[in-house]
Amino acid sequence: MTEHVTEQQRRTDEPSAGPAEHRRGLSHGIAVTEGERPQKGVTRDKVFELVDVAVLYGGKPAVRDISLDVYRNNITALIGPSGCGKSTLIRCFNRMNDLIPSAEVQGQILYHGEDLYGPKVDPVQARKLIGMVFQKPNPFPKSIYDNIAFGPRTLGMKGDMDEIVERALRRGALWDEVKDRLHDNAYGMSGGQQQRLCIARCIAVEPDVILMDEPCSALDPISTGKIEDLMLELKDDYSIVIVTHNMQQAARISDMTAFLIVELDADEQNRWGRIIEYDETEKIFTNPSDKRTEDYVTGKVG
């Protein structure tokens, strides 16, 4: 979100779009109309289609040969050992890699059938529709209320701000805990509450997709349980992609799981991540097709 704001501020010369335009789409290129809003329940409608995607840093691939479909109202988990490119991959879904000068995304990423990296797409709008929650909770050094109101205000969203804040905090399963101290500094909240605040802040700008990069790795089991419950509730209205090191978490909450491994070239000088298996989570954790998935999920190899 921080990067999102920075870029937004950099583009002050551009007119900010009104709420109706936000709802319809992020720019001239990509559109999600109200009529297309996801229906409740798991579907097989594609939100993202990745075809032969590679991400290169300074010309060297970090991930390559990535082809997968992310489905609407699903929780899609990306799992794999350290360095396999899970975080690199999830950052492709809302063009966060654009913010790294040496990064280059190759291949095709379609968002609702439109090229996410097309010339007419505004990355700021993309990041509004495709929000992100990070490993470490990163609230602004402001009040709880202002944390939530920041995005809607910046984007010029119309409506009663008190209502927008309350709706987002309720959706983030935080309202009852903070309703009497909305103007306290967010830094006074517990880690778990801060993370739910970040999720609520993401929801406040009415996204379509929520990306989560290890959202629970800094949290205790109770806070983790609350975030997982929240994710299961949110998937009725949003599509969620999560990177997690916790395989049981992937097994508990996700509908689809992609398993990535690290590959080395012949002289072992270069390494990159690649998807080995992508299937329904139940299949991955009861009867995976690939021996390497089996060895990883059972913990035989690290």
Place this chain on the structure above:
Amino acid sequence: MPEETRLHYQEELVELERRALEGLDLVVATLDRTIEAIENQDVELAELVIADDDRIDGRYLEIHQSILTLLATQAPVASDLRLISALLHVMKCMERMGDQCVNIGKLIPIAGHDPPADEEMLRDIVTMGKQARSLITQAKRAFADRDVGLARDLVRQDDVIDNLNRESFAIALRIGDEADRREWAMTMMLVARALERIGDNAVDVGEQVAFVVTGLFREFEDASHPGETAPQPTAQ
């Protein structure tokens, strides 16, 4: 090369399987005594079979507890999870086979010390017992070797038991009018029934071998529709 991890857990799983399959050896030993008791109409040996069932029940409880601990502490998945699920099933079969030996042990004294046995029928029933023993050892080997072909062959071997069971029934029907002989034959039919169930339990163990290897549970034969393909799961 990726480094091997969770070695202690892997050792625990191997040990769990070893102890569980060893339970089938306990059943084989009990069945040997049971067959001997049938063959010699040995009431004392039959009582020993009944008393010895505690060892099988003890093993069942031990493995059950080990499985609960593994589930609680290691969160097994994939083939590990299938193995544990299969071992739970195999342990239940083991415990049931032990109980069938107890049932036989209780029937032998009813027949009495020097019963008016029909030699042909007794021979069939003893053959059934030996065939059931062979099925258990074959099921154990199929499990240990993850040999689905050997497991599927159990159905064919079990047919031998089923045929002998029908043959015994035919003998019992024409055994004559003498009350003592008729009573003995009826008691022996219950013994045959228990042995036939032991054979079925060994086939069930074989089905678990196929589950561990393939991840699909299919009965080798559908008892309610003989000769037809076994039913598919009703819900995913």
